[in-house]
Amino acid sequence: MGMKTRVAWAAALLTLGVPAVASAVKVGEPLYVKAKNTRVLATPSGSDNAVAVLQPGEQVTWGGADAKQKQWHRVTTATGKKGFVFQTNLSTTPPNMELVTDGGGKQQVDPKKFVASGAAVKALSPGAERYGKDKGGDHQKAVANIQALEKLAKKVSTEDIAAHVTAAGLFPVVGPRDAQAKAPQQPAAKKRSGKQ
Known part of the structure; x- marks a missing residue:
């Protein structure tokens, strides 16, 4: 199969939405x-x-x-x-x-x-952090930037991601819940009021 044929097949599969x-x-x-x-x-x-x-x-x-x-x-x-x-x-x-x-x-x-x-x-290992700091200049700035991004990433929850996906109209891959499903709870018994 020639290169053009392989590319055509790959394009056809992508067009049809057939997963790899x-x-x-x-x-x-x-x-x-x-x-x-x-x-x-x-x-x-x-x-x-x-x-x-x-x-x-x-x-x-x-x-x-x-x-x-x-x-x-x-x-x-x-x-x-x-x-x-x-x-x-x-x-x-x-x-x-x-x-x-x-x-x-x-x-x-x-x-x-x-x-x-x-x-x-963690994006940087302790060794990479030391290397960047020891090299100084742009290396040191890159380490600081990556550490700031790591700190920011810790603040983003699954709920935040799900809300952004919905607001942006993206395909929902992450749902608002990131835990395993629990058995549904039975509703609490209703109190009776009035005559019996």
């Missing part, structure tokens, strides 16, 4: 979560309750794209929970293991443990 994931796997095959706190939703809607929250590296079984909203994909988690995940949170390959040095050699870190440690949300 769909062309790479078959129903029943595994996919991997690639984003932190990926919500598995009860329905293909960015504002629905989550039935599970997954971390990078977790494996799911692919059930195909939703017929009406092809950017949402049916998945079954390792614990058997079924729901929908936005396509950009899925990958055909597991994420690369994070490499760190410890003492005299390299160690691999489990992506789930790396995310849980809080290090994954």
Whole structure:
């Protein structure tokens, strides 16, 4: 297949809205979560309750794209929970293991443990901060700017993101709730008034 033919096929697939994931796997095959706190939703809607929250590296079984909203994909988690995940949170390959040095050699870190440690949300490691400060000039300014952005990012909640998406008319990927769905509460018994 020539280059022009491949480009034409890719353009046709994009035009038809066929997700890249769909062309790479078959129903029943595994996919991997690639984003932190990926919500598995009860329905293909960015504002629905989550039935599970997954971390990078977790494996799911692919059930195909939703017929009406092809950017949402049916998945079954390792614990058997079924729901929908936005396509950009899925990958055909597991994420690369994070490499760190410890003492005299390299160690691999489990992506789930790396995310849980809080290090994954930090843009600069302590070593990068020292390097930028020691170099001075624009390097020092860049470190200060990134630290200011990190501080600002900590103030932005999931609710803020969901409100912005709605106000801007964007496709809702993040809902107002970032927690797993809880069992519905029974309404409190109504007090009777009047005669019995």
